Amino acid sequence: MTSEPVAFTLIAMNEGLIRREAVSDQLFALLRDRILGGELPAGAALTAERGLAAEFGVNRHAVREAVKRLQQARLVEVSHGGRTLVLDWRHTAGLDLAMGIAAADAGPTVEDLARDALEMRACIGADAARLCTIRCSEDTAGEIVEAAGRYARTGPDLTELADADVAWWRLIVEGSGNVAYLLAFNSLVGGTLPVADVPDDLRAAELLDVEAHQRLAAHIAAREAEAAERLARELLSRSVPATPRKAVR
Amino acid sequence: MTSEPVAFTLIAMNEGLIRREAVSDQLFALLRDRILGGELPAGAALTAERGLAAEFGVNRHAVREAVKRLQQARLVEVSHGGRTLVLDWRHTAGLDLAMGIAAADAGPTVEDLARDALEMRACIGADAARLCTIRCSEDTAGEIVEAAGRYARTGPDLTELADADVAWWRLIVEGSGNVAYLLAFNSLVGGTLPVADVPDDLRAAELLDVEAHQRLAAHIAAREAEAAERLARELLSRSVPATPRKAVR
DNA sequence: GCAGAAAAACTGGTCCAACCAGTTGACCAG
DNA sequence: CTGGTCAACTGGTTGGACCAGTTTTTCTGC
Structure with a gap:
């Protein structure tokens, strides 16, 4: 993953009066959309947990929750000690993911x-x-x-x-x-x-x-x-x- | 949930030469099966995270990862500050859960x-x-x-x-x-x-x-x-x- | 020079301890 | 009884530390 200046910030705690969303949920959605959108192509390695935590200014535990969900959705494959790889969602993702696909740029509308x-x-x-x-x-x-x-x-x-x-x-x-x-x-x-x-x-x-x-x-x-x-x-x-x-x- | 002496222990670190399974994965599977098996009926409140952590002798973060996955599978509904409720999986669970249902006692074989x-x-x-x-x-x-x-x-x-x-x-x-x-x-x-x-x-x-x-x-x-x-x-x-x-x- | 072993530098997995942020419910004043 | 206050829950987040694997580098010893 490139290390260009991070332009993404997760939604602040109090965004007006809007209901706040958990950081791990935001992160999950963001990474999911990047994978579905092709920004993180299949076979590529996901940034390490510590790296993601630093990149988004959140704690590593929040990152872990998000990654764990990506794993359950079969969008990534994590291996202890090794890298976390992005999977080809067309081959692995299940029906529950349908609602998230729309956000993808290159994918179906x-x-x-x-x-x-x-x-x-x-x-x-x-x-x-x-x-x-x-x-x-x-x-x-x-x-x-x-x-x-x-x-x-x-x-x-x-x-x-x-x-x-x-x-x-x-x-x-x-x-x-x-x-x-x-x-x-x-x-x-x-x-x-x-x-x-x-x-x-x-x-x-x-x-x-x-x-x-x-x-x-x-x-x-x-x-x-x-x-x-x-x-x-x-x-x-x-x-x-x-x-x-x-x-x- | 009753507080009878806990007979369940998560698989120990080194179970012979078998590949060890992550604590949060074991906990997720256990809770999932309890829900699908009807031990945790719909509408009931899940034991609090701190309680589960104490009950199984694991860290609360492991519990959180497991609960987060239950949430994604739409088996529970968590609310900040409130209780975590068990949902009726027949009404909410998605197709990805199919592989887990077999473990349920009362459910389909x-x-x-x-x-x-x-x-x-x-x-x-x-x-x-x-x-x-x-x-x-x-x-x-x-x-x-x-x-x-x-x-x-x-x-x-x-x-x-x-x-x-x-x-x-x-x-x-x-x-x-x-x-x-x-x-x-x-x-x-x-x-x-x-x-x-x-x-x-x-x-x-x-x-x-x-x-x-x-x-x-x-x-x-x-x-x-x-x-x-x-x-x-x-x-x-x-x-x-x-x-x-x-x-x- | 080079294969192979040792070691350093990663990676994810787990734990402890504390605090923030909401909800619940008991308790007390009216 | 009603209504509000506050303590005691609940989940959400953070920091730091350490364990457990993998990968890469480095340094051997031939």
């Missing part, structure tokens, strides 16, 4: 990422609906139908509707009995950005179609797996922007 | 989880093949065909074949242009358990079918999206155990 997340949501959701139809208990099926009924009586506010929609889908994903789907679902809805930058008209086409929600619930209760899957895919695909994307790689 | 991961792999892989067919560049399509050719010449060793298979699928997932798929793919193959406990005969049915790999590559190169998706799904589904699962929830 927020729009691309939102679209990717929605695409994945449709894919997982459709299969979850299918599996739920096949595997869930009668009680769960009943709950899903009930929840669809409540959904129909949910206020016209889009935000409120979106929350209810997530809760309803959670029932289906849980009913699929697939823990991997459930965790991926959490990653997708838990990320701050995924649903943030979707055009309202697309989102509304999905959320406002109460009748489709009830129909899907009915398919699940009636154990019509194929119909449930098809409807779920169609419903979830409405929010996916149809932007043709440039060829990759 | 390793077999269930492996099956779930394979199911998800099939779902994502099929859609990735479809998108790759639609979106990837000619160069990428060529690479995939080439790689399939190389795959045909890969040694009969199943482990070696499995590695080549992962590398080949990575090309397809990258070609799909969907970063979320790529990260989920990393989570699935990066986890230690996912493919570990799959019956060899099932796995072999997928890996040894070299001809299907080449056919799929050909579909992608010929831009036959529907055929590619169908073949991919069929191929990836072979490794999924057909065990009927008990109803969930």
Whole structure:
């Protein structure tokens, strides 16, 4: 890493009245973005902990917490006594990192990422609906139908509707009995950005179609797996922007 | 948390000739498993950092690193000055946590989880093949065909074949242009358990079918999206155990 | 001159002790 | 009972020291 005069200072303790962020969190975010942005290329060695501490004027313990998180995110590989190496996030990073990628300069934009997340949501959701139809208990099926009924009586506010929609889908994903789907679902809805930058008209086409929600619930209760899957895919695909994307790689 | 005499001691420094594990890593794993196993139920307060440090006879910084990782995994919620609360992992934890769930007593078993991961792999892989067919560049399509050719010449060793298979699928997932798929793919193959406990005969049915790999590559190169998706799904589904699962929830 | 061993100079890992900065809750005045 | 104050928590941060590995350099001894 170059040793040019450091222009980065972590946010001061009291930045007006804004909530202060822990230094290790700031440092983690900063290093993460540098890695995702390509400033710290794969294979390169991260500056030593003592060096980073000096560079940012913080204690080494704070640096260690940040690096430990980078390690957990599989962005770096640390070895006792040796150097800490930057990994190729495209090969190692997991889905939980999705929310952080947008900050990268060279990487995908927020729009691309939102679209990717929605695409994945449709894919997982459709299969979850299918599996739920096949595997869930009668009680769960009943709950899903009930929840669809409540959904129909949910206020016209889009935000409120979106929350209810997530809760309803959670029932289906849980009913699929697939823990991997459930965790991926959490990653997708838990990320701050995924649903943030979707055009309202697309989102509304999905959320406002109460009748489709009830129909899907009915398919699940009636154990019509194929119909449930098809409807779920169609419903979830409405929010996916149809932007043709440039060829990759 | 009860204050009964502590029966847990972290692995001593030199456990024979075994590689020692960092204290914070051990502590993280221990707390994670307690949370996933239900010993620390959602909503409960985690023992204070000083308390944990005393309980396990380690320094508070080690505890902090472990807790920080729990926080990143969205297993706990920490608030400055307040208590650290245990979250409901079924609602918050992300896909990266999958590899840790098996340790839970009450949770899904390793077999269930492996099956779930394979199911998800099939779902994502099929859609990735479809998108790759639609979106990837000619160069990428060529690479995939080439790689399939190389795959045909890969040694009969199943482990070696499995590695080549992962590398080949990575090309397809990258070609799909969907970063979320790529990260989920990393989570699935990066986890230690996912493919570990799959019956060899099932796995072999997928890996040894070299001809299907080449056919799929050909579909992608010929831009036959529907055929590619169908073949991919069929191929990836072979490794999924057909065990009927008990109803969930 | 050069391979190989010793040693110095790194690296990350752990600990102690103190203090700052928020939150909680008990306690006391009204 | 109400409301505010303050002590006793909680997590957040700092400094310095030392242990435990790795890497690089240096100095041997042939």
